């Protein structure tokens with residue numbers, strides 16, 4: 001253990017309330033000063049966080065323990081989803097870093113004096129200060145926040161790109177066609193916000209289309225594609241030549257995955273002609289962060305398109321293909337440049353629509369934005385109240401909650417549509433965004449729920465959770481409605497009655513799954529996979545995924561005689577992909593099932609109507625998925641959901657977790673847990689530190 005005292009005077013350490021040190025505990029760092037070690041012992045930073053900080057300290061000649069603690073906190077911040085750490089607001093970091101640890105009171109730790117701490121960080125050789133600070137240091141100190149440099153650069157890139165898109169002038173449209181298309185595709189009086197979103201997407205380079213479940217986001221995407229195909233004119237930097245698309249940077253590109261080009265609208269000019277062509281095919285990419293979400297998007301958009309009354313609109317949009325963001329960008333594992341498309345080799349698309357954007361982390365958003373042509377239209381769709389990405393950043397939430405800027409005066413189509421759409425909007429409630437003010441940030445929020453299941457209590461429950469109203473949430477949970485069930489387990493251990501209720505659902509779904517899989521019926525097996533899902537917050541522990549997955553597996557085996565054999569390749573085994581495999585077309589989080597084929601089995605994934613079939617020897621690493629974390633369930637929907645809440649002390653129990661789980665359910669949601677756990681979840685919104693919401697500090 002080193003005895004070097006911190007260079008900056010550190011307040012005498014009161015005896016911190018920490019667990020007794022266990023010398024064999026791998027979670028405890030060895031070789032660090034006692035003062036730093038106290039933060040590790042209290043699980044405010046992990047041993048790995050400290051190791052990174054010490055290594056960076058050695059590389060840059062920094063020995064000040066206060067600076068090293070700040071750097072370890074920045075490492076930990078990224079691991080817990082923040083982009084940076086604010087040293088004057090450590091509230092969230094005082095929670096333990098370990099998902100199995102209980103919410104500990106770390107306030108008793110010997111935290112440094114904030115002003116002295118900030119001063120030590122600002123003069124450190126490890127840290128670049130300000131936006132213009134040197135580019136070769138591992139950390140950066142900007143506006144009271146400490147970043148690991150890589151995340152700082154990604155945040156700055158996203159900020160510049162977004163600001164550029166918002167400030168740029170309108171993109172060319174045919175105003176008469178736009179008017180007609182908007183009226184044709186959004187005819188009803190209650191479509192005005194959806195119409196505004198389409199007008200915005202037609203003329204502006206960034207549209208952030210948000211709304212809760214059932215507010216018509218996907219419907220709007222399908223219709224706005226029809227509007228764009230009809231009224232958007234190709235911009236001067238996107239011209240179709242006989243060889244394909246030439247982008248503004250001069251790079252020509254073949255058409256990557258996810259591109260929908262409408263053959264009937266394609267007009268190919270004579271060779272050598274590079275002038276903009278009216279009616280040229282608009283290149284559209286539809287993407288989502290996971291394969292499952294992409295499959296859902298594709299299916300839903302095609303359904304809406306097929307129901308367009310005007311056949312010309314159906315023809316123009318065609319049958320769009322959706323893909324994962326990784327695939328769209330040309331993910332190349334192991335390559336020094338991770339994606340084929342980047343700032344030097346832009347995507348050829350005129351329009352890129354990303355669904356489930358709440359799941360997109362800051363680094364991936366940075367890669368997407370740099371790969372887009374500056375004059376491409378980007379439409380980010382999602383629900384900012386859902387759980388954010390597992391990786392650092394909450395870009396969608398940040399874009400929605402940014403300090404508002406005025407829309408440019410040129411945005412006339414938007415302003416005219418907004419006057420109608422936002423007239424009479426009620427003033428924003430506490431903590432809500434002002435719909436008119438955020439329009440300048442490209443944000444259009446859909447508020448009317450259109451889904452027909454008016455008898456369901458799931459959406460009112462989701463609204464009460466999102467609004468942070470625990471009493472109302474408990475009333476709805478306890479009302480005894482057929483769509484919502486609350487199985488209270490005051491001591492957090494489910495009793496026999498609870499287990500019997502969950503078992504009934506798990507067995508009903510499992511039996512259908514095994515039957516369809518044994519019969520080799522892939523569509524039916526995939527449909528059965530979406531019948532019921534047990535969701536949990538933690539991976540491990542008594543309320544964790546491991547325990548529930550084993551329990552559900554045992555129930556299904558017992559009820560179906562579907563016993564696990566020595567081989568893991570048995571028909572009926574539900575699968576979860578745990579890494580990306582672009583070659584096979586499977587991505588981390590995709591779910592599928594093994595179905596019988598000939599003498600063996602084949603894995604099937606995706607849309608039940610057009611399953612992706614993968615031979616078992618080509619599968620990337622998979623797990624059996626009888627229960628999943630809520631994080632994993634994002635982007636999927638299930639007919640029935642059982643959510644098992646962790647104890648009220650769990651650091652993972654948040655409003656976003658409860659909201660995301662409840663909104664995964666289509667017809668029924670069952671919540672298992674204590675009243676305390678429900679109250680804690682509803683009153684604990686996630687705070688992810690980032691600088692994206694506010695303007696860059698000057699100087």
Ligand SMILES: Nc1ncnc2c1ncn2[C@@H]1O[C@H](COP(=O)(O)OP(=O)(O)OP(=O)(O)O)[C@@H](O)[C@H]1O
Nearest residue numbers: 190191212213214215216217218219220450451452
């Ligand atoms: N303007 C509208 N008028 C009438 N019905 C509509 C309108 N917009 C959407 N709907 C209907 O509302 C339902 C939900 O729409 P949609 O699936 O587009 O919502 P969503 O916001 O994408 O939902 P989720 O996020 O849950 O997938 C669909 O049945 C759709 O047909």
